Amino acid sequence: MSYKDPIIHIDEQLCTGCRRCAAVCPVDAIIGEPGHPQTIDAHRCVVCGQCVQICTAYAADNESTTASRAVKLQERGQLPNVREPLFAAYSSGDIQKVKAVLADPKRFKVVQCAPAIRVSLAEEFGLPFGTLTPGKMAAALRRLKFDRIYDTNFAADVTIMEEGSELIGRVMSGERLPMFTSCCPAWVKHAETAAPELLEHLSSCKSPMQMGGALFKTYGAELDGIAPSDIFSVAVMPCTCKKFECSREEMSVDGCREVDLVITTRELASLIKDQGIDFIHLPDEPFDSPLGKYSGAGSIFGVTGGVMEAAIRTGYELITHEQIPNLQLDFVRGEEGIRTAEVQIGDLELKVAVVAGLKYVDAVLAKVAEGTCPYHFIEVMACPEGCVSGGGQPKLLLETQRKIAYQARKSAVYRHDSHQKVRKSHENPDIIKLYKDFLGEPLGHTSHHLLHTKFVDRSLKEEMS
Ligand code: SF4
Ligand code: SF4
Numbered sequence: 001m002s003y004k005d006p007i008i009h010i011d012e013q014l015c016t017g018c019r020r021c022a023a024v025c026p027v028d029a030i031i032g033e034p035g036h037p038q039t040i041d042a043h044r045c046v047v048c049g050q051c052v053q054i055c056t057a058y059a060a061d062n063e064s065t066t067a068s069r070a071v072k073l074q075e076r077g078q079l080p081n082v083r084e085p086l087f088a089a090y091s092s093g094d095i096q097k098v099k100a101v102l103a104d105p106k107r108f109k110v111v112q113c114a115p116a117i118r119v120s121l122a123e124e125f126g127l128p129f130g131t132l133t134p135g136k137m138a139a140a141l142r143r144l145k146f147d148r149i150y151d152t153n154f155a156a157d158v159t160i161m162e163e164g165s166e167l168i169g170r171v172m173s174g175e176r177l178p179m180f181t182s183c184c185p186a187w188v189k190h191a192e193t194a195a196p197e198l199l200e201h202l203s204s205c206k207s208p209m210q211m212g213g214a215l216f217k218t219y220g221a222e223l224d225g226i227a228p229s230d231i232f233s234v235a236v237m238p239c240t241c242k243k244f245e246c247s248r249e250e251m252s253v254d255g256c257r258e259v260d261l262v263i264t265t266r267e268l269a270s271l272i273k274d275q276g277i278d279f280i281h282l283p284d285e286p287f288d289s290p291l292g293k294y295s296g297a298g299s300i301f302g303v304t305g306g307v308m309e310a311a312i313r314t315g316y317e318l319i320t321h322e323q324i325p326n327l328q329l330d331f332v333r334g335e336e337g338i339r340t341a342e343v344q345i346g347d348l349e350l351k352v353a354v355v356a357g358l359k360y361v362d363a364v365l366a367k368v369a370e371g372t373c374p375y376h377f378i379e380v381m382a383c384p385e386g387c388v389s390g391g392g393q394p395k396l397l398l399e400t401q402r403k404i405a406y407q408a409r410k411s412a413v414y415r416h417d418s419h420q421k422v423r424k425s426h427e428n429p430d431i432i433k434l435y436k437d438f439l440g441e442p443l444g445h446t447s448h449h450l451l452h453t454k455f456v457d458r459s460l461k462e463e464m465s
Contacts, residue, residue: 007047007092007243008391011072012037014057014088021051021089026358026382027190043458044193046186046358048382049240049391055089056397078267079274084395091240091391095267098234099274101260102145107232110148110220111141112212115156115302116238116387117265119412123394123405124269125279130408132416135284138292140268141236142285143277148220151287152235153294155212156301156310158434159183160425162451163205163307164314165442171348171376176200178353178368178375181307183207185245186382188455190358195365196457204452206258208301209235209242210251212291213258214450219438220291228256235262238302238390241382250453264392290430296327296423302413304356304386305332305339308379312343312352313424320346327423333414336384338364340375351375358382385410 010021010030015037022030022038029045032038040051059069072086073079077093101107122131138149163181170179182188182203191202206214213235217228235242245251246259263271272279287293297313300306309329316324331341336357343350353375355361361380367373383389388409389402396402422428439446 005092006040006042006045007240008040008045008049008052009090009092010038010040010051011086011088011090014059014086016057016088018057020054020056024050024054026050027194046189046193046382047241047244048186048358049091050383051089052087052091052240052391053393053395055087057088058085060085079270081274082270087395091264092243093267094243094261094263095271098261098263098267099271101232101234106230108148108224108226108230109146109232109234110150110216111146111234111236112150112152112155112209112216113137113141113236114152114209114238114387115299115306115413116390116393116409117236117268118416119302119388119409120238120265120393121269122279124266127280128408129405130412132412134416135286136279136282138287139282139285140272140277140279143282144271144275146234148216148224148288148291150212150216150220150291151294152208152212153298153301154291154428154430155208155215156298157295157425157428157431158211158215158451159205159208159301159307160297160310160314161431161435161442162211162447163203164311164318164425166203166205167311167377168315168319169443171350178373178378179203181379182455183301183307184381185239186241187358187361187380189241189244189458190361190382191365192456192458194362194459195369196459198365198368199455199457201368202455204454206251206451206453207245209237209262210245210258210453211451213246213251214253215291215434217253217256217258218450219434222438223290228254231256233258233260235259236265236268237262238265238387238393239383240264240391242392250456253450266392266394269394290433293428293430294420295425295428295431296417296420297425298428299416299420300413302387303333303410304336304381305334305354305379306386306413308332308352308354308377310425311377312345312350314426315350316345317424317426319348324424350377353378355380356386357384388413
C-alpha cells in the first residue's frame with residue numbers, strides 16, 4: 001500500500017470558505033479565497049489533521065440524498081452505516097480494508113494502539129472526556145477478532161532504550177547536536193520538506209509505531225512460529241499522518257511492510273459500533289505478552305513532553321547508575337508552545353527543549369542552522385498538546401470543549417503512568433527480556449537493522465511519498 005494521493009481532503013461541495021482551517025494549519029498549506037472552497041498544497045501539508053479537527057461545515061446524515069451520502073462515505077473509505085455528519089475537511093479512511101482483513105481467517109492479525117487512544121476512545125461512546133479504558137479497548141480488539149493485542153506503549157519503551165542511548169552517545173561525542181526526536185511523523189515530514197539540510201539532527205530512531213511493527217514481524221513471529229509474510233499488522237493511532245508514515249518506502253523489514261494499515265481513534269470507534277460491540281459494558285482484559293506490556297514511561301508518549309520525560313527517567317539512571325530522585329518531571333509538562341530546562345545528570349548539565357505545536361519549530365530550526373541553538377535534546381510534536389490532540393482523535397466542535405478535553409486526556413495519561421508498577425522503560429521486564437533474547441544491546445546490529453532509519457530530502461518532490 002502506498003499513499004501517492006493526499007490523505008487530507010477538502011470536499012468542495014461542503015466547504016464554506018470560512019478559513020478556520022487555514023488559521024490552525026501550521027505550515028500554510030491551505031489555499032483559497034474567503035467564501036470559496038479551499039484546496040490543500042499536498043507538498044507542504046504535513047498531514048497533521050488539525051484542519052480536519054477544526055472544520056465545522058457539514059452535511060447531516062439526513063441532509064443530502066441517500067445516494068450522494070453513500071457515494072461520499074465510499075469515497076472517504078468509511079463504513080456505510082456511519083451516522084455522524086460528513087464534514088468538509090476529512091482524512092482518507094482505511095476501515096473498509098481492515099474489516100475485510102478481519103474477515104479473512106487465513107491472516108494472522110496483530111494490532112497495536114498508541115498511548116493516546118486509551119484516554120479518548122471512550123468519548124465516542126458517550127463517556128466523559130479523558131475516561132481511561134485500556135482494558136475495554138483490549139477486549140474490544142479481541143472481539144473484533146485480532147489474534148494478538150499488542151501495544152505501541154511497549155514499543156515506546158523500546159524507543160527510549162534506543163533514542164536514550166543515541167542521545168548519550170551524541171552528547172559524549174559532541175556530534176550532531178542538538179538531537180531532535182523523530183516519533184512524530186508530521187514533524188519529520190516538515191523537517192524533510194522545509195529543512196532537509198538539518199536532517200542529521202533528527203534521531204535515527206523509527207517511531208514507536210514502526211518499531212512495534214518491525215518487532216511484531218520478527219521477534220513476535222518467532223515467538224508464535226508464524227511466517228512474517230502471514231502477519232497483517234494494524235495500528236490504531238490518534239494521528240492522520242501515521243497513515244502516511246506506514247506507507248513510506250523505507251518502513252519495511254526484510255521485504256515485509258512493518259505496519260500494513262493505520263486507522264484512527266474515530267475509525268476504531270466506528271468499527272466497534274459497526275460490529276455491535278457494547279463497548280461500555282465490556283470487561284477489562286489484558287494486552288498480550290510480551291509485546292503488549294509497558295511501563296509508565298511508555299504511556300506518557302501520548303502528551304507533549306512525554307518522550308522527553310521518559311528519556312530523562314532512563315537517561316539519568318543509565319548515566320549516573322543512581323535512582324532518579326523524582327519521577328514526575330513537571331518542568332517538561334505543559335501546554336502548546338515551547339518549554340526549556342536544564343537538567344543536572346551527574347556531571348552533565350543537559351539542556352532540553354519541548355516544542356508543542358509545529359508552528360513554533362521554525363524559530364528553533366533557524367537557530368540550529370546558524371549554529372546558535374543551545375540545547376542538546378529537543379522534543380517536537382506537531383499537534384498543539386501532543387498526540388492527545390491529534391487529527392484522528394474524537395472530533396471536538398467547540399474551542400472551549402477542545403481545551404477541556406485536551407486537559408482531561410492529558411490528566412488521564414499521567415494518571416495511567418502513576419498507576420503503573422514499573423515507570424521506567426529500562427526496568428520493564430519484557431524490555432529487558434527483548435534485549436537479552438533478541439536485540440542484544442541498544443544500537444546493536446539487530447537494532448540498527450530493525451529499528452533505525454534514514455530520512456529523505458523532500459524539498460523538491462511534488463508527490464506525497
Ligand atoms: S474546509 Fe472547513 S474549516 Fe476549512 S474553509 Fe472549508 S469549511 Fe472552513
Ligand atoms: S493536515 Fe495539517 S498541514 Fe495539512 S492542511 Fe491540514 S492542518 Fe495543514
